[in-house]
Amino acid sequence: MKLLHTADWHIGRTLNGYSLLKEQKYAFQQILKIALEEHVDGIVIAGDIYDRAVPNVDAVTALNEMFKEINIDNHLPIYAISGNHDGAKRLNYGRDWLAYTDFHLNTLVEEAFTPIETSEAQIFMLPYFDPMDVRAYYRQNGMSEEDAKSIHSITDAMNLVLKDIQAKFDPAKKHILITHFAVTPNKDTKLELTSETSSTVGGLATLTADQFKMFDYVMMGHIHTRFASPSETIRYSGSPVKFNVKEARLKNKGKGVDIVEISANKITHTFKEIKPQTDLIVLQEDWDTLIDPVFYKKQPLEKAWFAITVKNFDRSKHINVRAQLQQIYGTVVELDYENIYQDKQVETTKNISDLSPDATVDQFFHSITGNELSATQKQIVDKIFVDLGREK
């Protein structure tokens, strides 16, 4: 059995106000081409299909068209789950009709316990959930209120769900999981985990690889780079498109999909690259360099999007900086200045979904007051989030 593993399409997303839909459609066509060339038995989309719970109508229309091309026009099965960005109940609409053409869609916890059975594997599809969803599910299925209340963290909830999934294992088959969470190799990971409640990546508490050891292979979404995969068998495919400037700055930044081959003996994954139509290029140069034809004529002008930091810049001496740069470079999606008088780059707002709750408060406080939180204030914020975690 051969599956194409992709995730985090985030249809409907914008980059600083610029629609990414054209870029996403271009990436989609490559995904479909790879799927057909590789003769895969299905396409796995591991969550964050849409960028938001209520996507705009262009996003809805575009996604419908993509699903149709895969599943109806090319008769390829789809294995899709919802991520934290999707509206689980809203995305669930039509699920029973999709199943008629082997379009398997899970958006609710209760749907995860019935695997898709193939001759060699059981494919369990576990959508993103909040510990509250898991509590509600077990309450509805006979758990006492006291026991349900003991489900505090995402780790508690996941262990419970995975135990019940494991109870459905057919020992004669491989066990595959599709899910959407932040999973790190172990507790002492580079992602700077300090305590369970504040350990977050992409806004979600993280889980560790050992929790998933009962599976032969795990296909995940949530983290947008495949280089964050916690092990050889617990994998992120990464998003097919670069979504922000931070990603464009990364050293390991190639986008693509995995082809996963499942046989009785082994499971292998092979990366297939997806090329951008409009690349996102980061420039950090002095003003004189940026407006020098010798420099800018080497750039893929009008064919890429540019994120520009003007170095050693005295802004008071220039007007219409953005307009001048756009005239040369075309689309400038982000423009920063490194002031000549301050040896510190002007900080741009970070994507909130990439921040932990306490870092979000830090940033909010800074952007409103211009000051940093004091040590005492930080302690108060920390305590509030710990208490909030407990209430769950």
Place this chain on the structure above:
Amino acid sequence: MKLLHTADWHIGRTLNGYSLLKEQKYAFQQILKIALEEHVDGIVIAGDIYDRAVPNVDAVTALNEMFKEINIDNHLPIYAISGNHDGAKRLNYGRDWLAYTDFHLNTLVEEAFTPIETSEAQIFMLPYFDPMDVRAYYRQNGMSEEDAKSIHSITDAMNLVLKDIQAKFDPAKKHILITHFAVTPNKDTKLELTSETSSTVGGLATLTADQFKMFDYVMMGHIHTRFASPSETIRYSGSPVKFNVKEARLKNKGKGVDIVEISANKITHTFKEIKPQTDLIVLQEDWDTLIDPVFYKKQPLEKAWFAITVKNFDRSKHINVRAQLQQIYGTVVELDYENIYQDKQVETTKNISDLSPDATVDQFFHSITGNELSATQKQIVDKIFVDLGREK
């Protein structure tokens, strides 16, 4: 062939802030029961399925469940179109999968020209459209820009569309149309049509019955009462639920569905009643009567919703009027006063979707200023709407 004709479900609608979803689900169960008892070959839903283009998640979940009960659990075909309240493109999501189980859904003009073929009939499904949609469709299909621009009114657009539908007629079969517009018996109708641009019912320009004479039978949505049906063969089923107090005040107000029997010789329709779970009762009484146990104990207290007008009322002599009435009657969805000092009922805001554009302006002006538009002002408003119509 036997079809159940319903329309205007408006899932997600509220009555002065009170959700109608429970009532709509109750009506739905009766519709399904009638369909099964009558052994119909399908259920026609003639538009305004949702109440708004972006329905809330409860509405989406409820509608999905209803569709599932009809089409998947009971294997009954569905013939559904979008109305002016539905978001045509958004509702289109999943259409190709629905078709596999004979769930026929049209939301775009271009989908209307391919009928559903049965052994005895051709069923054309024409969703609500704006003249602009029709212009765009014909432009994309080779019409010159000049000709497309000559499509001004809804009448122009409809005549063009119906001509092309008629070109698909199989003379050996009956020709059925499902659509969603305001259609009156003729130009001199009681609906007070003055000119083509200002003739509106339910916010839409009206069409006349003679435009549809090529069809053997027309099943319509848009007008919420079946008593507005323009002829014996051009029918409104009405909505299954009362949506406002005005409807509760109507003399002819029974809600239900039509069972339409189509044979080679004739087409008949039979009305089947739907009962409310929580009725909407209109009371217009003096205060002393309203709070008199002899009077109110005759009312279906706590089992109905009440719209109450307190007659001959001196509001300055009473406090907590709403609270007192709610304690007696339960849910009071609307409360008006007929002041003892003014021999005129305090006017409540009319549902904007029931008003023509100029009446909407009238009402807005009145509610802001307390005055009526002068004759000159009315002329200006009228001219603006005529000009707007021309621009299309």
